[in-house]
Amino acid sequence: MTTLSNLTHLDWLESEAIHILREVAGQCSNPVLLFSGGKDSLCLLRLAEKAFRPGRFPFPLLHIDTGHNYDEVIQFRDLRAKELNERLIVRSVEDSMKRGTVVLKTPDEPRNKHQSVTLLEAIAEFEFDCCIGGARRDEEKARAKERIMSFRDEFGQWDPKNQRPELWNLYNAKVHKGENIRAFPISNWTEMDVWQYIEREKLGLPSIYFAHKRPIVRRGGAIVPITPLTPKKDHEVVEEIMVRYRTVGDITCTAPVESIADSVEKIIIETASTTITERGATRLDDQTSDASMEQRKKEGYF
Amino acid sequence: MSQENIQDSLLRFMTCGSVDDGKSTLIGRLLFDTKTILTDTLTQIEKTSKKRGMTAVDLSLITDGLQAEREQGITIDVAYRYFSTGSRKYIIADAPGHEQYTRNMVTAASTAHLAIILIDARKGVLTQTRRHSFLAKLVGIPHIVVAINKMDLIDYDESKYKAICESYKAFAKEIKLSENRTIEFVPMSALNGDMIVDRGESMNWYQGPTLLDILEKTTADYAGKDKNFRFPVQFVCRPHASDDHDLHDFRGFMGRVESGSISVGEEITVLPSQYKSKVKSIQLGDTQLQKAISEQSVTILLEDEIDISRGDMIIKSNDAKEPTKNINAMVCWLSETPMASSRTYLIRHTSRESKAKFDKIDFKVNIETLLHESISNLNMNDIAQVTFKLAQPIMADSYQNNRSTGAFIIIDESTYHTVGAGMIA
Structure with missing residues (x-):
């Protein structure tokens, strides 16, 4: 038997997240947990284990696949779902493209924002009333005002002026048919947490989170990985350098950072001394405008 | 080492004041001086500062809000921000100072251990200072820091600072603010960074702690944190369909210890059924605990097979408690749609829900004068003492004694919006 020792801020954050997950399970009739194989959603899975084991999770896992993912992340996603013996649903942006609900302007454009369409289609298909996600308030200023249980209307839209006040730890996840709640159990966590x-x-992670050698070009201050989806331009010089990913997402708009941190301990040391925010370093699409995340969220994005 | 509260490594505080008091600059300064602001954010702020014709970097832009807010020149909502020192993590609730102020402030205050009340040194104690202090008291924030800002604009004058402290103390006495509450004062210049994280050179006459010193040593408790064990059941785990036959009889009661603590072997009572049993084990993930303390989310297993569902509450058997269907509470109305006294609402109290009807409104508090007034209906931002009749009994404690089991929210049955917040008398 364990006796109490020094409980840390991680214990408090963990306890809060477990409480939120159990509220979702208690209040919603058909929730789903969004799982990409990325580090934040891997934390969510561990929290769900702590919240519900030895029972099964009271929700399936859902991945909205852009078709622009690294293979090792997809393999890791499948492996983790299998280890947990939980149901994984995958819906892909490419199917939405075939249906004609996602129309690309150019064939190789980033598909992050198109995930919203596929997500809303999946919500309608399965009649989910709540999607649990790993978004954090420290990621971006449009997230700093996000509720832990965020209300979305029938069109999946986030209206910052039409959010429910959230007091104490009393959450209101009630919705009408067609509306849904996005629940964020790790809202109060930072990248460091x-x-x-x-x-x-x-926790195990896909290998691209750790330092590895990769061919890249330097484009407008960012490091762009060279892949079949992101070829080099004529004049560019390809270098092979040690990099790691701070976030994983659509290959065409997620950049790695230069790093030799090949273990979690070393990444923590690097995170403590970094001078660039997580999104600033790695998201090529958030930089297009000051408010691009806010815009995407209004369109139903996570 | 045993702890009574797991929050000691985490402090939540709120800032009360308007942009004019330098609230955004203060938050920007705290984040900047604790090295929370990273280069790319700072570059962005520098760009925006220049674009807006400023010569120096405006730290208040760190808390600059949403596009929708900038377009309308208002702040819509409470924003949450984070920083860490070597010793603890901080969560700041930054409540806007304009419209819907009461609603936002009550929301931010509901999770805060400490409130920073900003006073402009040129203006001293104002009506808004009184309002902020009253709300901090109403919502039961146990620690108040009165931050007298813009000292640079009064030439760091010690006597003027002392005069403001004295006038605040007189007001605090008037509303009995210091009952169960600490009040500290600190002079500062958020603009120049004096007495926030660094002491600066300009106020050597001030020997007290800086703002960050105060934050670092404040205990992360809530006013009237009850020692009595309260465990609202959120979810019941019965994996009877599992392949593992050992689990067929497993019944785990899942929830968060809202107050007090519980150990294996202790006798418990379930409310409202009044069934009794003993704690067989306490689990957190794979770990078996001997004891669970306040704010820990755990799974409790009992010696006897008794019927418990979400919304029930587990307490200790030696702690007699009767569920009630009548409650009297201070209510803050949060919705733009006024309360309709003829309607039925839902209230959510811990993990329990009940239909509720307003019985009567005893009085409204005028938050400008703090005087009681009689009213017949509640509008947004109104604070009033109200009596309710409930369809289902709840296990209520007074908010003064227990912040978790003394609080509830009111939900509109047709829109499902959260329309009110209540604190049980």
Whole structure:
């Protein structure tokens, strides 16, 4: 038997997240957990284990696949779902393209924002009334005002002026048919908290989170990985350098950072001394305008 | 080492004041001086500062809001921000100072251990200072820091600072603010960074702690944190369909310890059924705990097979408690749609829900004068003492004694919006 020792901020954050997950399970009739294989959603899975084991999760897992993912992330996603013996639903942006509900302007454009369409289609298909996601308030200023239980209308839209006041730890996840709630159990976590939790819980991660050698070009201050989807331009010089990803997402708009951190311990040290925000370093699409995340959320994005 | 509260490594505080008091600059300064602002954010702020014709970097832009807010020149909502020192993590609830102020402030205050009340040193104690202090008291924030800002604009004058402290103390006495509450004062210049994280050179006459010193040593408690064990059941785990036959009889009661603590072997009572049993084990993930403390989310297993569902509450058997269907509470109305006294609402109290009807409104508090007034209906931002009749009994404690089991929200049955917040008398 364990006796109480020094409980840390991670224990508090964990306890809050478990409480939120259990509220979703208690209040919603058909929730789903969004799982991409990325570090934040891997934390969510560990929290769901702590919240519901030895029972099964009271929700399936859902991945909205852009078709622009690294293979190792997809393999990791499938492996983790299998290890947990939980149901994984995959819906892909490419199917939405075939249906004609996603229309690309150019064939190789980033598909992050198109995930919203596929997500809303999946919500309608399965009649989900709540999607649990791993978004954090520290990621971006449009997220700083996000509720833990965020209300979306029939069109999946986030209206910052039409959010429910959220007091104490009393959450209101009631919705009418067609509306839904996005629940964010790790709202109050920072990037550092996530890495410390990964270390403490010894969570496995896709290999691209750790330093590895990769061919890249330097384009407008960002490091762009060279892949079949993101070829080099004529004049560019390809270098092979040590990099790691701070976030994983659509290959065409997620950039790695230069790093030699090949373990969680080293990543924590690097995170503590970094001078660039997570999105600033890695998201090529958030930089297009000051408010691009806010815009995407209004359109139903996570 | 045993802890009574797991929050000691985390402090939540709110800032009360308007943009004019330098609230955004103060938050920007705290984040900047604790090295929370990273280069790319700072570059963005520098660009925006220049675009707006400023010569120096405007730290208040760190808390600059949404596009929708900038377009309308208003702040819509409470924003949450984070920073860490070597010793603890901080969560700031930044409540806007304009429209819907009461509603936003009550929301931010509901989770805060500490409130920073900003006073402009040129203006001293104003009506808004009184309002902020009253709300901090109403919502039961146990620690108040009166931050007298813009000292640079009064030449760092010690006597003027002391005069403001004295006038605040007189007001605090008037509303009995210091009952169960600490009040501290600190002079500062958020603009120049004096007495926030660094002491600066300009106020050597001030020997007290800086703002960050105060934050670092404040205990992360809530006013009237009850020692009595309260465990609202959120979810019941019965994996009877599992392949593992050992689990067929497993019944785990899942929830968060809202107050007090519980150990294996202790006798418990379930409310409202009044069934009794003993704690067989306490689990957190794979870990078996001997004892669970306040704010820990755990799974409790009992010796006897008794019927418990979401919304029930587990307490200790030696702690007699009767569920009630009548409650009297201070209510803050949060919705633009006024309360309709003829309607039925839903209230959510811990993990329990009940239909509720307003019985009567005892009085409204005028938050400008703090005097009681009689009213017949509640509008947005009104604070009033109200009596309710409930369809289902709840296990209520007074908010003064227990912030978790003394609080509830009111939900509109047709729109499902959260329309009110209540604190049980």
